[in-house]
Amino acid sequence: MKRRKSQNYKFEDSLIVNDATYIDYLNRFKRIALSMFEWVNLPESMNQRYLEECLYYKGMAALLKDEEYGFINTQCASNGYLNIYGLPTKLNCYSFEFQEIRNLYVGLNPMSENKEDEEAILVLNNWEGVPTCKTMELFAYRLYESERTCDVNIKAQKTPVLVVVDEKQRLMMENLYSQYDGNQPFIFGDSGQFNTDILKAIKTDAPFIADKVMKYKEQIWNEALMFLGVNTLTTEKKERLITDEASANNELINLNLQSFLAPRLQACREFNEKFGLTGTDKEISVRVRSDLYNIIKREMSITKDFTPSEETEEINENIGGEE
Numbered sequence: 001m002k003r004r005k006s007q008n009y010k011f012e013d014s015l016i017v018n019d020a021t022y023i024d025y026l027n028r029f030k031r032i033a034l035s036m037f038e039w040v041n042l043p044e045s046m047n048q049r050y051l052e053e054c055l056y057y058k059g060m061a062a063l064l065k066d067e068e069y070g071f072i073n074t075q076c077a078s079n080g081y082l083n084i085y086g087l088p089t090k091l092n093c094y095s096f097e098f099q100e101i102r103n104l105y106v107g108l109n110p111m112s113e114n115k116e117d118e119e120a121i122l123v124l125n126n127w128e129g130v131p132t133c134k135t136m137e138l139f140a141y142r143l144y145e146s147e148r149t150c151d152v153n154i155k156a157q158k159t160p161v162l163v164v165v166d167e168k169q170r171l172m173m174e175n176l177y178s179q180y181d182g183n184q185p186f187i188f189g190d191s192g193q194f195n196t197d198i199l200k201a202i203k204t205d206a207p208f209i210a211d212k213v214m215k216y217k218e219q220i221w222n223e224a225l226m227f228l229g230v231n232t233l234t235t236e237k238k239e240r241l242i243t244d245e246a247s248a249n250n251e252l253i254n255l256n257l258q259s260f261l262a263p264r265l266q267a268c269r270e271f272n273e274k275f276g277l278t279g280t281d282k283e284i285s286v287r288v289r290s291d292l293y294n295i296i297k298r299e300m301s302i303t304k305d306f307t308p309s310e311e312t313e314e315i316n317e318n319i320g321g322e323e
Helices: 009-034 048-058 132-158 167-181 210-228 243-274 290-297 310-322
Strands: 037-040 060-066 070-082 088-095 098-104 119-124 161-164 200-203 285-288
Touching: 009 048, 009 132, 009 210, 037 048, 037 243, 048 060, 048 070, 048 119, 048 132, 060 088, 060 098, 070 098, 070 119, 088 119, 119 243, 132 210, 210 243, 243 285
Parallel strands: 098 119
Antiparallel strands: 037 285, 060 070, 060 119, 070 088, 088 098, 161 200
16 A cells, blocks of 8 residues: 655645735735726716726726616737827627727817727726736735735744754654644653654754845835835834935925826816716716825925924934035
């Protein structure tokens, strides 16, 4: 009878934690990205969540009017030739149990009732139509690597040795170490089964680097949020900034945010123009969530309420004297 190899359950547990850590960070970014914008006056037949999900995963979506459903938003893919602006002349508009080829509306032709069911408005996630999820996956991977590195390094401080035993005593030592690893005291009293003569311990001397890795992880997290247009400066950091540094940081955040907002506003303008909603109470629009907007748009938001301490003033004087 062929002997069945024992499985390494600890290795399998590590894979589960690895996947869970990566997926957790990815889901955090997704929740933030899908909550950034608020679509105003969308018809009841449209769905804001699905619209933002299409932009997050696909980089583009379509707004159109259907004879059966009315105004709807769908996924879309480029179709046909490119027009004079480098945009597809047709869009393949599709969703669950829905699929139609529509002409792209670019405002070159005046609004006409008989064309309402023939054209569609293209909504881009950014001017290049690139999905947000691709970048977020890279950030999530770096955060996952940092988090798991910290876990391993901290674990190494707890058991900074390698234990070498006879193969016959391997399972017994694994069981004992599982108690130790689980923060449980263990006592082994049968000297007949435990041969201390062949027990060896190799000291690994693993240096503690978790604090440095956590600092790196914080930088990656802040960079990811800045990509999404979220201000990440902490109170400790902002007190060390001068006005120019704070303004430059706000400018970068604002530009990142505008890279997502501007194409959405363009789609709203085309939708209102196409269906004659401009200037009416049914005109649709999109805006940044109010709390995020106030943080970014408020002039000198980082340094506005900051009063320099005597120490800070002395540092600034010294810098000025060196120049």
